[in-house]
Amino acid sequence: MIHALDEAAERLGLHIGQPLANARAMCPDLKVFDADVVADAKTLSDIADWCDRFTPLVALDPPHGLFLDITGCAHLFGGEAALLRTLVLALGRQGFAVSAAIAGTSVCARTLTRQATGIIVADGEEAAAIDRFPVSALGADETITTGLRRAGLKTIGDVASRAPSEITARFGARFSTLLAHALGQGDAPISPRKPLPDYIVEKRFAEPIATDTMIAMTLSRLADTLIASMEKQGKGARRLEAAFFRTDGVVRAIMVETGRPVTQSKVIDRLFRERLDALADPLDPGFGFDVVRLSASRTEIVVQEQRDLDAHVHDNDELAALIDRIAARIGGKRVVVHLPQDTHIPEQAVLAVPAQHHLAVAMQAEWPARVESEPPLRPLRLFDKPEPVTVPFATVPDGPPHQFTWRRAKHAVVRVEGPERIAMEWWRQDGKQLTRDYFRIEDAEGLRFWIFRDGLYEGEVFDADGKSAPPRWYVHGLFA
Amino acid sequence: MSARMSALATLRSQIERIETAEVVHHQGRIALGHSEVDRALKGGLARAAIHEVFCAGSQGAAATGFVTGLAGRVTAQRPLLWVRQDFSERETGALSMSGLAELGLDPRLMVMVRATDVESALRTSADALACDALGAVVLELWGETRQFDLVASRKLTLAAQSSGVTGLLLRMAAQPLPSTAETRWMLRAAHSPPGSAWDAWGAPRFDVELLRNRHGPCGRWIMEWKCDECQFSEPSAYPQPVAAAPAYRPDPAVFQRAG
Known part of the structure; x- marks a missing residue:
């Protein structure tokens, strides 16, 4: 095919x-x-990235179309005609065959591109512009197009001259809506690939820039402008994106998130420097960047806090800034704070959450109080997955082992405390686990282990024949 | 001749300045609670400096406990940043916040950084040490690393001196190498005090060897961590005081049982 x-x-x-x-x-x-459908889609999305330089609202129209909402953008490029010419020329130079049109509604523009290129239709003239086009240009299903042709309706003008009720009765409501949109009556909303950022600043270069110092300088200047425009409305940025448009069409976007709204350009500057330094595949300027854009995609209203003599507020700010910097370099999920969970199962008792978003909550969290004058009941180091140990025998069936082998080393048990029985949560969906009996154990060298028997003795563990099997033992943690 | 003398004099004065600069920064010392150790450390663990804690691979938990104890002493209700490699979690388990709370520390003040490799761990700790909002920074490394050399160590020391934050290095399964650390410790787990009770043992105990001390003598002691008071102490004969039972002798009760 x-x-x-x-x-x-x-x-x-x-x-x-x-x-x-x-x-x-x-x-x-x-x-x-x-x-290669996947490569096609990738190319289309790359072209859409490149089109971001004209407007932030770019929508995909698969398999090979793009919608650009240029409302309010055209004057930046010298008017609609100039914009269209620039776009078609640039894409043509890259080796793409382009058909482009500008119209008041997206469906009308798409219909125009199917027949000709370079047409600009003013508002209210949509119907006249597509009057002479064949019905296939509407892009409806094959059956509808054939049906229209069989009914003797060859051009869009023919179809439009019929009463809408007749068309709807014969070809369905969806087609009549499509027709109405193409004729400029109402419009189908396009769904842009990215949400519209709250603030955008950008810098265009006649001569592409390539050196690191120039890039850094440009970014810090853009940051100043961005901060100035946000400051007027009392906003601070939580998520920032820097997009670098290379002259050969490749676009690289770099994102930075912060824990609290940023209101200082030097902070933005530093975050981006950290991020750019730590990139696994560094920014490749190639023949240079001709557009650099900085946008704040998430902003928050900044509450000016009253600074008092208490240094704690200041300290927390500094800690949040440090966390932002580390997160910018190694990733937000790698800097965590901990929240206690309401469960007795040791491996689920603590939840690690990104520090950028949960620092304030974690600082106020209520941890269960420890029992006074007791030695530690929980190990300092806990294995994510309990590690199996072999236990040769236990003198008392229900009791602790006298020796065990872990990681190929034998440990003779010198002291034992336990058992502490932890039953699993049967009321949960995934709660059908075995009851555990935990023992705190000290071996001959003085090492302390937290080991448990998975399952009650004779009663919970069965082999393939349904007979009760000896339960297994695991090391779950190590005490200091 | 005179030119050489004056050059020498200049060098001497430079060295003097460097030395005094260091002394100025060493104003704060935190007593650990163990009187002999505090005496050896001239009053306690120096703030605004780097301290290294080494241990063998199997003794990771004991060394972690000791570092946690040191951090608990020096942070004084300020946040603690703990930087670790992904790898060490697989070897000795992840640091458990429940366990930390059991030792008497506040898990709310703990920020954990999971670094992928040594370079980013080192860079993150150097950055963090320069931030004076923190109480202490712990860098946990597993195994021998080429990247942690004198230069890296010097960087950390300078950062700690300028900000006043204490840096604690937890080096598991590694051999001590020359560095600019203020103190260097070798950690082993110590037995619970010998007693008749087979089913009772108490607070965490460490067999601590001070290998290097820039401003005092070295030594080897048994230290115990008091979870309630959040400080170290001399080993007690907890839980049942048994008269004159020396450490390091196997418990006779155990031998009877095992035999």
Whole structure:
């Protein structure tokens, strides 16, 4: 089957969906390449990235279309016509065959591109512009297009001249809505790939920049501008994105998140420096960047705190700033604080959460109080997955082992305290685990272990035949 | 001749300045609670400096306990930043906040950084040591590392001196190497005090060897951590005081049982 074809092939009379054997029969020296849908989608998304330089609202129209909402952007590029020319020329230079149009509604613009390129339709003239086009340009289902043609409605003008109720009755409401949108009556909303940032500042260069110092300087200048415009509205940035548009079309976006709203440009500057330093694949300027954009995609209203003589407020700010810097370098999920959980199961008793977002909560968390004048009941180091140990025998069936082998080393048990029985949570969905009997154990060298028997003796553990089997032992943690 | 003399004099004065600069920063010392150790340390553990704690691979938990104790002494209700490699979690288990609370420390003040490799762990700790909002920074490394050399160690020391934050290095399964640390310790787990009770043991006990001390003598002691008071102390004969039972002799009760 033919998936796509170029203009020369189209002129020969081949069409999409035709079996390859038929096509070969019509044109024996046909050049054929395997279709790669994934690579196509990737290319389309790369082009969409590049189109970000014209407007932040870019939507995909698969398999090979893009919508750009240029409301309020066109004047930056010298008007609609100039923008269209720039875009088509630039993409053409990259080797793409482009068909572009500007219209009041997205469906109308798409209909225009199917027939011609470079058309600009003013508001209210949509119907006149697409009047003469064949119905196939609407892009409706094959059955509808054929049906329209059979009914003698060859052009969009023919269809539009009919009463909408007739069209709806024959071809369904979806088609009549599509037709109405194409004629400029109402519009289908496009769904942009990225949410619109709250603030955007950018810098364009006639001469592309490539050196690190220039990039750093540009970023810090952009940060100043961004902060100035946010300050007017009392906002601070929580998430920032720097996008670097390379002259050859590649776009690299770098994101930085912060724990509390940033209101100082030097903080932004430092965060980006940390992030750029730590990139696994460094920023490659190639032939240089011609646009650098800094946007704040999440902002918050900054509450000006009253500074008192208490140094704690200041300390917390500094700690949050430090956490932001570390997170910018190694990733937000790698800096964690801990929250106590309401459960007795040791491995689930503590939840590690990103420090950037939960620092304040974690600082106020209520931890269970320890029992006074008792030795530690929980180990200092806990294994994520309990490690199995072999226990040769236990003198008392229900009691602790006298020796055990862990990581190929034998440990003779010198002191034991326990058992502490921890039953699993049967009321939970995943609670059908075995009851554990924990023992605190000291061996001959003075090492302290937290080991448990998984399952009650004779009663919970069964082998394949349904007979009760000896329960297994695990090391779960190590005491100091 | 005179030129050489004056050059020498200049060098001497420079050295003097460097030395006094260091002394100025060593104003704060925190008593650990063990009188002999505090005497050897001239009053306690120096703040604004780096302290290294080494241990063998199997003694990781004991060394962690000791470092936690030191951190508990020096932080004084300020946040503690704990930087560790992903790898060490697999070897000796993750630091448990419940266990930390059991030792008398506050898990609310703990911020944990999980670094992927030694370089980023070192860089993060150097950064953190320069932030004076912290009480202490613990850097936990597993195994021998090429990256932690004299230069890296000097960087950490300078950062600690400028900010006044104490840096604690937990080096598990590693051999001590020259560094700019103020003190260097070798840790082993110590037995619970010998007693008749087979089913009773008490507070965490450490067999502590002070290998290097820039401003005092070295030595080897048994230290016990008091969870309630949040300080170290001399080993007690807890739980049942048994008269004159020397440490390091196996418990006779055990032999009877095992035999």
